[in-house]
Amino acid sequence: MDVDLILRVYPYFLEAAVVTIELSVLTILLGLLCGAAGAWARLSRFALLRFAGAAYVSVFRGTPALIQLFLLYFGGPQVGIQLDAFEAGVIGLGVNIGAYMTETMRGAIVAVDHGQGEAARTLGLSRAQSFRKVVLPQALRLMIRPLGVNINAQIKGTALVAAISVVELTYTAQRYIGSTYKPFEMFLLAGVLYLIIITVVGKGISFLDRRVRLQ
Amino acid sequence: MTETRPFVEIRHAKKSYGSLEVLKDISLTVDRGEIVAIIGPSGSGKSTLLRAINDLDPLTGGEVILDGTQVNKALPHRQYEKHINQMRQQIGMVFQHFNLFPHLTVRDNVVMAPKLLKGISEDAAQKLAEEQLAHVGMLERIDYYPSQLSGGQKQRVAIARALAMKPKLMLFDEATSALDPELVEEVNQVMKTLAQEHMTMIIVTHEMEFAADVCDRVIFMDGGVVVEEGPPSIVFQNPTQPRTRDFLRKHLSQYEKEK
């Protein structure tokens, strides 16, 4: 173990970790947005929307995220989409995780809907009212834990942008492995930073989960 | 053949969980070919005693001896494991909840252990499975999975599985308690057949009628001790102990009502 080397390069890894955190936050926010839209479409009364939602989920979950990212970043210019690597990373990975979040959110809503929705409707609430006042508040609680799984996956998933040369943790580790020939040290350094991010976020999610469960 | 010592011998069996004494110095013997019922209220220690015989619930004191060999020998771990596996091959056990292996067919439930432990051939295994399943009237279900059987059928297969190891002694732990009433009889029939073949059996049950009908001796346990034992005609008709009378009044009246 080359401790001197680790002490020498760790500031660069810290900078890269900040980029990983930025990427995580932005892709997760976009993912939640896409997930909400997707779930709404999947549960719509209109067949066309339902089909669009199902197609979104099927296509984005049925193909590798890396290919989606490459298609957007390298293929985008051919169809008039010019993005820098960071932007492509955020949009490509956000829309990708959104497909997984669609299914998470839809699952939670469906789990609540039976019975609860009916009970609200028999009281005379409209479909929208029963959804907003009865189903959604309960579904939101059910979602927290499985969305936590999606979020955990996405934090690690941000590593893919290393393949389009965004200077985040994995890219930095790869570059230093190449220049120092110390794969274990560099892996450990990046790994510890990922673990810190994931553990902190995980604790936050279980705290939130416990809070809403107590209510 | 005259025997100088009993076939099964339990000497000063004690068992406690922390400060809770479940078995308080129990001694009893069972002869070869004898059929013994153990009855008593729940929590009396009857199942614990039965499960101590093959050391599934090890005693905290006392000895269990089968056919001259001590079952619960104090041995170093490795030797003990070897010894107890040998002993258990000679002691069949039937559970309340069947515990059939759901991932194996009826055939494989019966022959898995003989194939693995006795190294019998594929042909011999097939013959053994057919023989044992015919014995319990389950031959036509040989290729089924346990999930496709009724409770009574499962229990009959479980008995065949135990018998396939050719045990010297069979233990039944409330074998019919988990069954719907209409399925009890088919299992009782199989046990009666075994009785006629002079299999040595120790049966924990709360079916008094069956115990009276089939068993040579009835042991009434309560609070971790043997309160009374004797032939069913005496224990059921003329119990000497007040605790036995209390217990029987509750359970026999229930049985009278059912009739």
Next chain:
Amino acid sequence: MGLDFSVVPGFADALLLGVLWTIAITVAAAVLSFFGGILLAVIALYAPLLVRLPFRFFAWLFMGTPLLLQLFLIYFGLVELGIDLPAFVAGVIGLGLHFAVYNSELIQTAIVAVDRGQMEAARTLGLSRGQALVRVVIPQAVRDVIPPIGNNMIALLKDSALVSVIGVSELTLSAQLAIGRTYRPFEFYAVAAVLYYFINLGMEAVLRRIERRTQLSR
């Protein structure tokens, strides 16, 4: 620049070969992750503390870090140790180990959940603890987690695209090679996406069949 898919057929052979390699690496890594997962689960549950602790630590490390980072570690780490493996083998090891850790977590939970009566029944027949685990408990635990393990295998297929970065010539790399010759990234990545989509469909069909076949033995 516009799109022109007419360049694709010229690379049909290379792309199909890429499909075959993707399937090969997925199957090989899936098999490794399956048996590795069982082995890791048994170690995590039954090995002595001195063995168990380092394994738990590595499991934690593997579950908390990106696959891509692990692939770099394995690829360059093996070189560093003087072990010269073909990229394909390094890719199988990386993917297989990564998913073995995830499978192991599932299998551990399932082993603990197998009814205690199953172990007891096996022991009363005279089976040793090890025999009872191998013959009775583990098969049931594995059967119980076939659906979630199937999901992991689907994820593995899609993550197999990552091994292109360490030079395994599977579908993604085949597409990249074609792009290098034609400068038509959109066309080839789109075609690769469609091919992945169909492999994915095929794999889901196979997994559904396996699930249905294990239904009876519950």
